[in-house]
Amino acid sequence: MEFESVIGLEIHVELDTESKMFCGCSTRFGEAPNTQTCPVCLGMPGSLPVPNKKAVEYVIRTGLAIFCDISLFSQFHRKNYFYPDMPKNYQISQYDIPLCIDGHVDLEMEDYATTIGVTRIHLEEDTGKLLHIGGAGRIAGADYSQVDFNRAGVPLMEIVSEPDIRTPEEAKAYAQKIRAILVSLGVSDCNMDQGSMRVDANISLRPVGREELGVKAELKNLNSFRSLQRGLAYEIERQTKALQNGEAIVQETRHWDETKNTTSTLRTKEYAHDYRYFPDPDLVPMEFDPEWIEGLRAELPELPDERKERYMSDFGLPAHDANLLVETKATGDFFEAAVALYGGDAKIMSNWILGDLTYYLNSENVEIDAGEVKPAHLVEMVELIDDGTISGKIAKELFSEMFKTGKMPKAIVEEKGMTQISGQDEIAKIVDDVIAQNPDAVQEFHDGKERAFGFLVGQAMRLTKGRGNPQLINRLLKERL
Amino acid sequence: MAISEKDVKHVAWLARLALSDAEVEKFAKQLDVILEHAGKIAELDTKDVQPTAHAIPLKNVLREDKVGRCLAPEVALANAPHQEDQAFVVPRIV
Amino acid sequence: MELFKLTIHELHEKLVSKEISAKELAQSVFSRIDDVEERVKSYITVTRDVALAKADEIDKKIAGGERIGPLAGIPTAIKDVMNTEGIRTTCGSKILDNYIPVYTSTAVKNLLEEGIVMTGKTNMDEFAMGSSTENSGFFVTHNPWDLERVPGGSSGGSASVVAADEAIFSLGSDTGGSIRQPAALCGIVGMKPTYGLVSRFGLIAFASSLDQIGPFTKDVTDCAIVLNHLIGHDINDSTSVKIDKPDYTKALVNDLNGIKIGVPKELMAEGIDSKIKAVIENSLKLLEANGAVVAETSLPNIEHSLSAYYIIAPAEASSNLARFDGVRYGYRVPDAVDLIDMYMRTRAEGFGDEVKRRIMLGTYALSAGYYDAYYGQAQKVRTLIIDDFNRAFTDYDVLVSPTTPTTAFKIGEKVDDPLKMYLSDICTIPVNLAGLPGISVPCGTVDGLPVGLQVIGKTLGEEMMLRVAYSFEQSFGWSEKPKL
């Protein structure tokens, strides 16, 4: 039997506000434990929450960017359950009336397009952090745990998708698109390493053609887009095997283990919570003026889809390039800065960014805006190619050096003597040497073997240590043979 | 009966309260009397009635996104029953 | 002179005229505490050193010719439900036995800035859950009028402390009658302001949508004076109302000409002791004699108040009290084997039976499958009750009723029958559900025990409510004191 996977994502995003959701404590990441707390975010007796206006605004901006309906009336609920990272043993969240409902995100896949529905976006508070002591730092096997409440109360936005996702690739593309939108909006840095963007996936399988949903598993600990894709691929395989063997799927939460490349049971549904949601009596409802919301809509910055259109129309880029360039805001910003500096064809900039630059960034795991190569580096380098100072081949070498050291291309070229040899006499002498030293190849060329010509060019390049002007070598070699 | 001993055990678990069997029995009886009384409102016709969460109709009470003063960590931890490395300590979770 | 017997306004005159010093006053009150506290047991914590230091500070101000406010130098007791920085705050519970707050509640801070001399923290039913102060995790407080009887609750300590002259005034909190009921049983004035008028920041929450801080005083004038300094918008409390602060002492007018007073017949029905009814009837005549128009009215839905209250308050409490888990503060069992064990036994050992009952009641009312029938329905009933009050207030300026259905009952009489205990608040609970202001003023005695008259005002109608209470007090001329 053929199965189809049904995937929905819950994306938690920490909002980029200065202060926490319900108190004035700073949201700065990476400070010493329990240095950013107060009676409110420690849940001390008698303390009361007051919501952060900017956080509310950020969620509404997000909703507008992904075509949601904005609730003109909204309220906070309490979600009750005991856990030591939660100071009050309830989380202030939203329940029946989230700030935004019913939006969507369009995805451009390799050879088809699709749309993923967004059920709701709601606002809540983040929890503190647990540090497990003993048992190799895993919760299971630890002797005890330490609690740091610096993160407790940081504004957290939860974006819940419809179960419209069908493949791990779509899941990854959807999550990446959400990130690009949020970063463009400036509402979050969406840093998965620091946990400011966290993705949980619900996945079930059903026979192709059936409407009814299968039993789902919830995947946790998907700490990167790569683990999202791999974790889902693993689950599909696991569930397919189970279903083919006639086993029932158990509704449960599963943990993705990045190193072992497997998922394992975290908890089954028997431990399902009864959250006892009710409107938080410490907080009053929110009612929004439609005009205020329209004002926010008017102020939305350019979003990835609009940017992509502009790259295609203004710079004549193919859809493929434009799509990749807008995948993160930083990549698009890099591209535009480079194009602005460079007088020539934007496609050349796109090629270098999506080619060598992306390759090096990925292999070193560096973000584009954190790398040593800036738009000015790239532009200066391409100009050196354009004016014939260096060859395309040398440029590749130069790029690697630039990436490692952050030095400007001209400086590197000078320092390493990488300039192209374009002197007619100099090249002519080398070409003569090559012809003299390789009589066999010369003979083969005269016998009509094209390959031999390539070999001779290669020999000439070798003698110039790669710096010879390839066009000149070609021309002189042809003349002399 | 409005509430059974099984229900009492369940809510005691949700509320993280350890109860002896004798207490379960005692509380079940007492809660049953109270719920019997309180449960009478279920019979009222409230089809067209809006619920009231706050007697005073306030709305849109929000604060500006400004950073205020935090507690010094030793003050934050001053009442902690158990602490280590400037963190609160809890016994093993699983 | 027995300074501890006097009122705020009398003492203020004497302090300003330098007839007495704040120190003398504080010493007088502490000598009274030394004298009677052993029998009454009002205080969980007495803060003598802090108080005397503060009195010295006030005396220096007076000596330096500085103007002082009406509360400066006045010995004041605070219900142990309000956070006081550096001073143990237990909420009447073993679970907070060793808890030293790191901040002060806004209400207490407001008064401290006015120069009150805090004498200590008063006993209460654990987490303000109760009507007799017998649910304190520490000891029972006795009614100064009859030491065999309860002072009422949950602010029993704050009521007895004023009735026994162990403080000049005190603060309490009122969720379903916890100020007005003990004020009535102890023969003093107790007032619950409109919900949102006094900041709840720093008040350890019982039921957030009902809790309100208010004063216990010896007369209505003192009540107005305290109220002037207690209220005010607080940015730390989202439910705090923004109003221009009135001077409530201006409302103290001894004239009820043309004032319309409604008497809800449901609050003069069967449940009310007939001798109390007789005292109330007399009080109504006094009000009429003073110019008021008194008539019977009806609040048909308030018969459901108790039911709605005993769903809403426990539901909110079950969530509010989840934070007492032994992680950040308070009691923790010393020998927990794991997290669940720590939670379960810490809370089982730290909370008393009444608190456990209400936590379980509230948990049940909110749990899956029961929410609509209990919590959802109770919130709707609350709307019906508010509508009843709104209708009545189109015809009347204030409503009056007995504060309690009986006088102070014997210690131990109702402890094993929670529902019977809950019925003690039948006249006060509807006022909390509707968020209205209410005051209890002494209006006589039954068998030597005080009876309270409840005056209920409109939302933010404190001034009219105080005027009626003041006029009544002036014409009634209550001057009885317990014999201790």
Ligand SMILES: [Mg+2]
């Ligand atoms: Mg969530």
Ligand SMILES: [Zn+2]
């Ligand atoms: Zn904080």
